[in-house]
Amino acid sequence: MEWKPDRTSEIPLYKQIANYLESRILNGEFPPGSRLPSERYLANQWKVNRSTVNNAFEELRSAGLVHRIVEHGTEVNRDIPGSGTKQFPNWDMFVKQGYYSPNNPLNQKIYQFIRTDEQIINFAIGELSSDLQPIKLMQDINSSIELCNDLGYEHIQGNTTLRETISEHMKTYRNIESTPSSILITSGAQQAIHLIIRGLLKPGDAVAIEDPSYAYSLPIFHSEGLNTHLLPVQNGGIDPDQIVALHKKHRLKMLFLNPTYQNPTGATLDLEKRCRILEICSKFGIAIVEDDPYSITGYDGASIDSMKSMDKDGFVLYISSLTKIIASGLRIGWILGPQTVINHLADVKQQFDFSHPSLPQLIAAKLLSSKHFDEHIMRLREGLKIKRNLTVRSLNNELNGIISFFVPKGGIHLWCKLNDEEIDENLLFKEALKNGVVFAPGSTLGSDHKYIRFTYGRVETKSIPEGIRRFAQSLKSLIPTC
Numbered sequence: 391m392e393w394k395p396d397r398t399s400e401i402p403l404y405k406q407i408a409n410y411l412e413s414r415i416l417n418g419e420f421p422p423g424s425r426l427p428s429e430r431y432l433a434n435q436w437k438v439n440r441s442t443v444n445n446a447f448e449e450l451r452s453a454g455l456v457h458r459i460v461e462h463g464t465e466v467n468r469d470i471p472g473s474g475t476k477q478f479p480n481w482d483m484f485v486k487q488g489y490y491s492p493n494n495p496l497n498q499k500i501y502q503f504i505r506t507d508e509q510i511i512n513f514a515i516g517e518l519s520s521d522l523q524p525i526k527l528m529q530d531i532n533s534s535i536e537l538c539n540d541l542g543y544e545h546i547q548g549n550t551t552l553r554e555t556i557s558e559h560m561k562t563y564r565n566i567e568s569t570p571s572s573i574l575i576t577s578g579a580q581q582a583i584h585l586i587i588r589g590l591l592k593p594g595d596a597v598a599i600e601d602p603s604y605a606y607s608l609p610i611f612h613s614e615g616l617n618t619h620l621l622p623v624q625n626g627g628i629d630p631d632q633i634v635a636l637h638k639k640h641r642l643k644m645l646f647l648n649p650t651y652q653n654p655t656g657a658t659l660d661l662e663k664r665c666r667i668l669e670i671c672s673k674f675g676i677a678i679v680e681d682d683p684y685s686i687t688g689y690d691g692a693s694i695d696s697m698k699s700m701d702k703d704g705f706v707l708y709i710s711s712l713t714k715i716i717a718s719g720l721r722i723g724w725i726l727g728p729q730t731v732i733n734h735l736a737d738v739k740q741q742f743d744f745s746h747p748s749l750p751q752l753i754a755a756k757l758l759s760s761k762h763f764d765e766h767i768m769r770l771r772e773g774l775k776i777k778r779n780l781t782v783r784s785l786n787n788e789l790n791g792i793i794s795f796f797v798p799k800g801g802i803h804l805w806c807k808l809n810d811e812e813i814d815e816n817l818l819f820k821e822a823l824k825n826g827v828v829f830a831p832g833s834t835l836g837s838d839h840k841y842i843r844f845t846y847g848r849v850e851t852k853s854i855p856e857g858i859r860r861f862a863q864s865l866k867s868l869i870p871t872c
């Protein structure tokens with residue numbers, strides 16, 4: 391458990407905080423020259439007054455451990471007792487120079503708040519609420535697993551039984567033909583995207599992504615020096631002709647699509663457009679990444695054919711995961727693609743982490759082949775539909791005419807347009823946090839500031855009306871005419 395001051399202790403809170411920070415300074419977690427987290431951050435994390443943290447910092451200062459710089463923060467002294475004449479590595483510089491760009495600051499803030507405030511109603515994170523996860527089934531499966539004599543590294547493409555099960559699953563649920571040998575198990579769809587970018591592209595390559603899109607929220611595209619070009623998403627998905635225009639200008643190498651119940655818009659690419667995109671890509675030799683974590687959630691059962699099921703020439707790298715249908719914490723995703731690509735990406739993944747952990751793979755294999763899996767999917771679809779309806783009803787009751795949206799037929803997100811274009815996204819975000827609700831601001835998904843995403847699939851059903859009420863209160867407080 392993360393450290394917190396003990397409110398029952400006789401030692402004053404500021405003193406406990408000073409002692410805790412001192413131990414972290416002395417064991418090198420905050421080395422000489424590094425900066426301590428801000429007063430505001432720590433006060434929020436530990437639910438104490440800023441003056442309490444300030445007193446703790448003062449205590450550290452008088453002990454000669456830190457110095458304070460106006461408008462800069464609190465820095466650990468370079469000459470703390472015992473450090474003598476040592477030269478210290480400049481960790482801040484390493485952090486700034488490192489290969490990966492940091493996440494969007496608003497996304498970082500979201501994770502910070504949901505970790506420290508358990509009462510907050512969380513419409514921000516793209517995962518299932520606990521009432522939609524098959525917890526009992528997972529517990530039963532977990533306790534039935536017999537570990538064999540060997541828990542060595544798994545096959546570099548992933549556990550063989552799991553790949554066989556996924557191959558069956560894709561046939562049953564997505565009408566996709568495959569063999570286990572062309573499947574690579576990954577740590578969620580996120581790692582699959584990461585492996586494709588690192589393993590198949592190089593700096594300067596031109597790729598197209600949807601706008602708005604989940605892909606936009608991944609700084610990896612920019613860390614890798616890719617040139618991303620945007621394809622606006624409408625109700626029926628992107629316009630295929632724009633791919634042609636972009637290709638003529640930039641020579642696209644790859645197209646990243648989330649064509650079914652897209653994150654964040656909930657839009658589904660029309661069948662006709664799917665065929666046209668396959669035709670265009672085969673004419674120009676553009677590879678397609680079909681990111682498909684949501685198609686099974688279709689509330690009315692059957693969903694449109696995946697692009698992979700229509701691809702007979704190996705243009706499509708198909709990605710999916712169990713995050714949106716079982717649980718995000720399992721970290722099971724996969725890529726299906728041409729054998730040479732899978733062999734190479736398995737080799738790259740082996741360089742990252744040797745192999746995927748065995749236990750989640752064993753659980754996932756049993757889950758997907760369980761006789762209760764179908765029932766779970768039926769319950770999931772019903773549960774998501776109830777949440778969607780409740781979210782739509784609550785928004786219509788609270789904010790009719792103030793926001794507009796398209797009602798999705800699957801997935802877990804609702805994409806809303808703020809009709810008042812003058813609303814400041816940052817102010818709205820702050821106001822909502824103050825009122826105990828958090829959502830994903832449009833800018834984190836590549837859109838301008840007029841949009842927000844509500845992930846209703848993340849919220850316990852009973853909390854949805856209250857969450858929307860809190861949001862409505864926050865939004866109305868920023869509209870002068872309300």
Ligand SMILES: Cc1ncc(COP(=O)(O)O)c(C=O)c1O
Binds near residue numbers: 516577653723
């Ligand atoms: C379209 C899309 N792709 C990939 C992911 C990554 O999910 P995971 O890595 O948990 O499978 C998400 C998560 O929100 C998503 O919406």
